[in-house]
Amino acid sequence: MSRRSKIYEGKAKILYEGPEPGTLIQYFKDDATAFNAQKRATLQGKGVLNNVISEHVFTQLDAIGIPTHFLRRLSMREQLVRAVEIIPVEVVVRNVAAGSICKRLGLEEGTALPRAIVEYYYKDDALGDPMISEEHITAFGWAQDFELDEIIHMALRVNDFLCGMFAAIGIRLVDFKLEFGRFYTEEHMQIVLADEISPDGCRLWDMKTNEKLDKDRFRRDMGGEIEAYQEVARRLGVLPSADIRDIADGDGRKKRKV
């Protein structure tokens, strides 16, 4: 990996220059952060699980006509994606109250929302990703009106599809975060789904037991993060057969089993 030039390093992923112009390699790290990176840890195997879970979800979304940046998985920790211009807005879709909406509106965790609710947060770590409205997005030019219309439409379609996909494996999709980008060809520009969809950015509860199968286990010091992510991968039918804790990390070193 070190021979490739690094374009950007985020909290959980690294972007490297891709093999062809207009492509990037998205590398999934084992690093976990929460509360605007005030809490950090390494969860061995998380990158592998998020890579295969996100590959599966993006492939399924592509099959129903949602355009995405995903091209193909390259290895246990890498995927080839289209280079896109990221729109600096995190789009959150909620079906059930959890996390920040509970604090903000005084709702009890687990309350079903009257309908799916879309929220926006400005992607800025220094500001702690503040919540914003559609007005901020268009007034500050982060996205134009027609782009925002497409984003909302796509976010709700993704929600409908993923609610069904997870329900089929006994999981409630409580909420999740999406990111979008602009993909330019010579003739036109297309809004595409970017980033990843994995238990790092979704709340996933077992439908029978309400057990949390997502990053809240890390945020709340519950433990069992990897087992929970593995359970999601297993139910989706994408759990790698190799011991994920033994798959090489970013430096090509083998990680010890824990």
Ligand code: UDP
């Ligand atoms: N989320 C995310 N990245 C962020 C903030 C939130 O992926 O920077 C996801 C989070 O995992 C959850 C959803 O977006 O599935 C809604 O998060 P919420 O606003 O409740 O914030 P949190 O409780 O994570 O602070």
